[in-house]
Amino acid sequence: MTIKWQNYIEERKDVMLGKPVFKGTRLTVEHVLRELGTGMSPDDLFHNYPNLRPEHVQAALQYAADVVAMDQVIFQ
Secondary structure (H helix, E strand, O other): OOOOHHHOEEEOOOOHHHOEEEOOOOOEHHHHHHHHHOOOOHHHHHHHOOOOOHHHHHHHHHHHHHHHHOOOOOOO
């Protein structure tokens, strides 16, 4: 099943300084991606964050791919 990350992620100035978070939470997409990057399994994430669902992890990965695909050079 394909999901749209826009259905799960939002940016609001009044929540976590405008960083992307999962809708209705203060859990940042960055935090979830960093935890996955350090080797934490999705199951461990779900255990540590009971409101997190598999769709959130999928949305975070899709969001990251879209950000990386933007036409912006970050290495100089």
